[in-house]
Amino acid sequence: MIEVTIQLLGFIAAALLLIIGIAGMVFLDNIIKKIIAFTLLSDGVNILLVAIGYIEGGVVPILLPGMSTVEFTTHAALVFPVGIVLTNIVIGVSTTAILVALAIMLYRRYGTLKASVVLKGERR
Amino acid sequence: MTTIPSNLWSIPLIVAIPLLAAIVVNALYDKRAIRYISIISALLTLGISIISPYGYHWFTGHPAFDPTTFTFTFDPGIPGFRLSLEFFFGPMQQIMIVISSLILVFCVIMATSGLTKHQGPYLAMIFLLFASAAIIIMVNDLYHLWIAVEIGSLIVVGVVVGSGTSISHKAALKYAYFSAICGSGLAIALALLLGITGFPNVSDVVRVINIFGVGGMETILYISFGFFILSWMYAGGLAPLHPLKSEVYGASYPHATAVLQAQSKLMLVAIGIIMLRIFGTLPFVKEVMIFLSIITMMLGVVIALLQIDFRWIIAYLIISHSGLVTLGIALGTKEGIIGGIFQAVNDIIYMSVLLFCCEALYYFGGATSTRGSFGIAKKSPWLCAAVLLGAFAASGIPPFNGFQSEIILIQASINAGFPEIAVIILMVSVTTLIALLRAIYRIFLKPPENEVAANAQIPKSITIGTWLFIILTIIIGVYPDIALRFIVPFVEGGFLP
Secondary structure, three states: OOOOOHHHHHHHHHHHHHHHHHHHHHHOOEHHHHHHHHHHHHHHHHHHHHHHHOOOOOEOOOOOOOOOHHHHHHHEOOOHHHHHHHHHHHHHHHHHHHHHHHHHHHHHHHOOOEHHHHOOOOOO | OOOOOOEOOHHHHHHHHHHHHHHHHHHHOOOOHHHHHHHHHHHHHHHHHHHOOOEEEEEOOOOEEEOOOOEEEOOOOOOOEOOOEEEEEOHHHHHHHHHHHHHHHHHHHHHHHOOOOOOHHHHHHHHHHHHHHHHHHHEOEHHHHHHHHHHHHHHHHHHHHHOOOHHHHHHHHHHHHHHHHHHHHHHHHHHHHHHHHOOOEHHHHHHHHHHHOOOOOHHHHHHHHHHHHHHHHHHHOOOOOHHHHHHHHHHOOHHHHHHHHHHHHHHHHHHHHHHHHHHOOOOOHHHHHHHHHHHHHHHHHHHHHHOOEHHHHHHHHHHHHHHHHHHHHHHOOHHHHHHHHHHHHHHHHHHHHHHHHHHHHHHHOOOOEOOOOOOHHHHOHHHHHHHHHHHHHHOOOOOOHHHHHHHHHHHHHHHOOOHHHHHHHHHHHHHHHHHHHHHHHHHHHOOOOOOOOOOOOOOHHHHHHHHHHHHHHHHHHHOOHHHHHHHHHHHHOOOOO
16 A cells, blocks of 8 residues: 655645646636646646655755764755755746736737637737 | 866856846846947857857866765766766857857847847847857756756747737747746656756766666656657747747847747757757657657748748748757767757858848838738849848758758768658758748849838848858858867767766
């Protein structure tokens, strides 16, 4: 039987958020709802990264006085995913800001937030 | 054994100068000084990329672990795990960055003298676009690769919005949506590779897979490959995501499109080579990449034939020729990869010629529609000659550079056991010529039926830029070794020392 660990729960939560996020971005028609779906997708990626870096009974990856290197390398959590999560949060905010700005510009022009109307092809 | 510089001064400068220029011109917003600062910054970037030695630059300070002596070292010659975020500037990176920064120079001159006068934020986007392209071609770690793709995509959105039409806003929104999906996908791929191997450095990831195997983790590797492919298609404009990129090319100003297409080619080469290094040994990986390349080549050129505007014809031809670049890399042979990278260099040059000519047409009142006939050859015979030469180079006619790279790709396809791909490459070349000549006849050669600006003054920057790049197409076409001596050592040396 599969043992339910915090890491496994993290993977499940991440998978759910990723699926909901992608489905929302693809199938929802309202531009703002699409943007909200993107934030869910971005959060799913963050949880996936945190879950990958998680170590059962791990410690903060800082070599403290009195800690042996063997103890440190055995118990220290992976530090790199945390850095990626921070970057992903920044990129997520930037992307959301750009998407919202574009949505406002297109709303002013077309008077609607329906992607099916706003993104309809124009004759060139 | 020659020592390879490990804290190369030039790598941070190649990225930092455009970044600083972007901050300054953005802050100045509408001042005349923007023009001088932009041109000086672009020239500085070009100069540094020309004089820079080859070597590494490390970030995060993690040294390599030498398993034989149990010591830590920054010597790239030691085949240990590097554990670091690193950039490498070699001959291949040099030629790609030099050509791109040459385009950047002319782009900023055109942007500040012509159609988009004194727009600080717009120029800032152009500089950031170049910086993202430079990062991506030099990077050897997944973290910076992901950041460069993400930021590069957001900047593409900014550049497209800068042209200010309703089509450009729509194209930007669509591109931003897919940027959000594909960027997250690349982050997942990064996370999965990190989970399997524990390393962000591409060389380390490859070494772990080669030494220890993947131990039943093939499925995870394939999922990661899937997300990489998605990012590759999106960042480079490969089918079936080509409409996103073609809209971006068509909706931007031609001078910006020149930088955009250079950035796309650099992304295609960089991501393609990283995919080949990490996933190249897995079954079906190369076949998937070849399939995507062929579909892109054929779809791009067929849709280009259906277009009624010179800008959009070029946009779809850029897409089609991206397929040629990826095809060479996807073949996975040394000859193929050399051909693919050489094609990328040539493609950036001759597409810039066509785009600069398209920019010149804006000064004739935007006479780019093939439904009208404008007789521009009589008004500007030099422009007509330039666009014809650009068309010949794009179609792979000797003695232009397109011929040299396409012949290598044809040979590589035959030697790899795919003679039918060689036939497709020839068909793409012929169709490219037909699509371009049809548009050139209508716009330039056919007796005029539509009125255009009688005394159009094409800026000197466009004329000089166009002819400089035409001269480059001929020089590289006659002496291909000028470019190949940068590309061959990179490929034969196993991509990195």
